[in-house]
Amino acid sequence: MPAPVLLGELRLILPELILCGGALFVLVYDMFQRRERSQRCGVLALLIVGLAAWDGIRLWMVPGVWAAAPAQTAIFWGMLSADPLWAFFRLLFLAAAGAVILMSVFSHELWRTRAGEYYALLLIATASASFAAAACNFVMLVLAVETLSLSAYVLAGYLKGERPAAEASLKYLLFGSVASGVMLYGLSLLYGLTGSLDLASLDRIGPENYPVFIPVLALVLVGLGFKTGAAPFHFWAPDVYQGAPTPVTAFLATVSKGAGFAALIRVVSPHFDAGSLAPYGMRTVDVFATPTDLSSLFWLLAVLSMIVGNFAALRQRDIKRLLAYSSIAHAGYLFVPFTAANPSGLSAVLFYIIVYFLATIGVFAGVVMIHNRTGTFEIGRWTGLFHRSPVIVVGLGVMLWSLIGLPPTAGFVGKWKLFFAPVEAAAAGPLPLFHYSVVFVALLTSVVSLYYYIGILKVMCFSGTDDRALRFRSGPLERACILALALPLILIQLQWQPLTDATLRALGQPVRSASAEVAR
Amino acid sequence: MMAEIGLTHYLVVAAILFALGVAGVLYRRNAVGMLIGIELILNAANVNLIAFARYADRGVGVPGVNGSAGLEGQVFAIFVIILAACEAAIGLAICINIFNKFGSIDADRADTMRG
Numbered sequence: 001m002p003a004p005v006l007l008g009e010l011r012l013i014l015p016e017l018i019l020c021g022g023a024l025f026v027l028v029y030d031m032f033q034r035r036e037r038s039q040r041c042g043v044l045a046l047l048i049v050g051l052a053a054w055d056g057i058r059l060w061m062v063p064g065v066w067a068a069a070p071a072q073t074a075i076f077w078g079m080l081s082a083d084p085l086w087a088f089f090r091l092l093f094l095a096a097a098g099a100v101i102l103m104s105v106f107s108h109e110l111w112r113t114r115a116g117e118y119y120a121l122l123l124i125a126t127a128s129a130s131f132a133a134a135a136c137n138f139v140m141l142v143l144a145v146e147t148l149s150l151s152a153y154v155l156a157g158y159l160k161g162e163r164p165a166a167e168a169s170l171k172y173l174l175f176g177s178v179a180s181g182v183m184l185y186g187l188s189l190l191y192g193l194t195g196s197l198d199l200a201s202l203d204r205i206g207p208e209n210y211p212v213f214i215p216v217l218a219l220v221l222v223g224l225g226f227k228t229g230a231a232p233f234h235f236w237a238p239d240v241y242q243g244a245p246t247p248v249t250a251f252l253a254t255v256s257k258g259a260g261f262a263a264l265i266r267v268v269s270p271h272f273d274a275g276s277l278a279p280y281g282m283r284t285v286d287v288f289a290t291p292t293d294l295s296s297l298f299w300l301l302a303v304l305s306m307i308v309g310n311f312a313a314l315r316q317r318d319i320k321r322l323l324a325y326s327s328i329a330h331a332g333y334l335f336v337p338f339t340a341a342n343p344s345g346l347s348a349v350l351f352y353i354i355v356y357f358l359a360t361i362g363v364f365a366g367v368v369m370i371h372n373r374t375g376t377f378e379i380g381r382w383t384g385l386f387h388r389s390p391v392i393v394v395g396l397g398v399m400l401w402s403l404i405g406l407p408p409t410a411g412f413v414g415k416w417k418l419f420f421a422p423v424e425a426a427a428a429g430p431l432p433l434f435h436y437s438v439v440f441v442a443l444l445t446s447v448v449s450l451y452y453y454i455g456i457l458k459v460m461c462f463s464g465t466d467d468r469a470l471r472f473r474s475g476p477l478e479r480a481c482i483l484a485l486a487l488p489l490i491l492i493q494l495q496w497q498p499l500t501d502a503t504l505r506a507l508g509q510p511v512r513s514a515s516a517e518v519a520r
Numbered sequence: 521m522m523a524e525i526g527l528t529h530y531l532v533v534a535a536i537l538f539a540l541g542v543a544g545v546l547y548r549r550n551a552v553g554m555l556i557g558i559e560l561i562l563n564a565a566n567v568n569l570i571a572f573a574r575y576a577d578r579g580v581g582v583p584g585v586n587g588s589a590g591l592e593g594q595v596f597a598i599f600v601i602i603l604a605a606c607e608a609a610i611g612l613a614i615c616i617n618i619f620n621k622f623g624s625i626d627a628d629r630a631d632t633m634r635g
Binding site for chain 2: 138139142143146150153154157160163164166167168169170171173174177178180181182184185187188189191192195196197238239242243321
């Protein structure tokens with residue numbers, strides 16, 4: 001007999017309960033509002049997210065909540081794992097969702113629409129992203145990821161009157177449904193192999209099953225690869241990013257992508273401790289010295305995403321399309337440590353996700369501000385922006401600098417950590433060529449990314465103010481927002497130990513002392 | 521003499537359904553046709569889940585794992601049916617919106633963004 005659900009377990013999902021209840025409340029509240037007052041729902045949604053975040057912080061801080069053994073953290077009959085990793089991702093998603101809601105409130109794109117359903121869907125999507133980060137059963141994983149996807153399909157097409165939005169939602173729906181269908185088919189075969197839908201049951205796979213197991217897991221990776229926006233499952237991204245309202249694009253680039261990575265970490269993380277994905281495949285050294293296991297699938301995803309994302313971004317003129325390819329490239333960077341499969345790589349992934357969230361939210365906030373005043377997403381028409389509002393341009397510059405990964409910003413620390421994981425594995429393991437090749441591609445494509453990010457800055461700073469130039473002067477609130485998002489990126493570069501400690505704590509790894517980190 | 525229908529038969533049916541579904545999505549240009557293909561893929565997964573759940577206690581899969589989990593697969597199948605229903609509802613709503621904007625539900629017509 002399964003034990004009854006304790007009230008204590010409900011206490012552990014209180015932030016999600018607040019979000020879901022809040023979504024229903026926003027819907028009902030909007031029913032009694034006149035159309036022109038509909039935008040008040042945004043403020044309400046912001047309050048709900050704040051409330052959930054407040055409780056999320058409490059769950060992150062209280063040490064007694066977390067039991068020692070993984071078996072003890074499983075709640076709701078092994079559906080969710082109430083551990084620090086969940087608390088970490090929940091706070092991250094709530095922060096990003098708060099920023100997205102703030103963006104939506106100020107974005108002119110959404111002003112003429114009825115806002116109740118929009119914010120309700122945003123809240124539900126955030127809650128399901130959080131559940132995806134906690135799932136330790138495939139049923140829960142699929143339900144959470146699908147709820148997120150279904151809300152996102154509608155959000156992408158929320159501007160019903162516009163053709164690009166309609167097209168974006170159709171493409172997103174078709175690609176997303178096929179990807180999740182393939183993932184479900186893979187999961188059904190996996191269920192046949194292991195006889196259980198528990199994530200932990202993956203350990204039961206013996207060497208005799210590898211020839212079947214790796215293709216099956218590749219099917220599962222299709223679904224998660226789609227959510228993370230990695231190539232070759234990226235075809236939806238540019239069109240959807242371009243057609244969706246900008247705040248929704250920011251949501252897809254951060255929360256939705258982060259949920260994909262969180263679910264992926266849930267699937268593979270137990271095996272990072274062993275320093276390899278050995279339980280996931282055999283490492284046979286052939287002529288090319290590549291392992292025929294899961295890490296070679298990750299190698300493929302990482303290398304393809306970095307190359308496709310960075311090179312396709314070179315010829316983009318629309319800022320949202322460019323950011324779509326940039327986010328594909330960043331999915332590739334985030335896959336780099338998965339090829340190494342060592343514990344330090346996992347903490348690097350978490351670290352870089354924070355940095356990436358900050359920079360991406362910042363860039364999209366800047367895009368919303370500029371679009372509000374100019375009504376254009378075309379980079380070529382942002383000429384001379386620096387002369388009108390230097391603060392916005394400097395703030396955007398810091399974020400783009402961080403996305404490139406250049407020194408005075410957090411992006412540098414993040415990328416250094418990411419790319420260091422395979423180097424470590426190469427030094428320790430039998431396959432140096434395999435690990436060094438992915439680092440080589442990562443560094444090379446980072447240099448390529450320099451070109452298009454700097455191109456945006458060049459247009460804003462150095463192109464003359466001709467008569468097409470922007471009539472745009474930033475307000476104090478906008479300047480404060482941009483600086484509030486840009487400053488942390490500088491501060492993290494100066495002092496990144498607290499963030500590293502947080503990622504280690506989220507993974508349940510021993511927190512290293514500050515001196516040991518400096519010595520590395 | 522008639523052979524008994526075993527697990528393999530179900531798996532083959534599911535594989536055929538899956539292949540038909542993927543082919544439908546790839547080769548149909550009508551958005552509703554593509555949605556039907558997606559339904560086939562989801563139902564392929566369902567057939568697999570139910571078949572594995574039924575035969576789980578007969579020593580299929582990893583040796584040494586006996587299926588106390590037979591129910592798990594059936595429950596998952598019910599959830600997949602729910603998901604398919606949600607997807608169809610949202611998909612058809614999006615198709616109506618596409619028809620309003622583009623005058624047809626041909627997925628190739630709704631392909632204006634390039635780059």
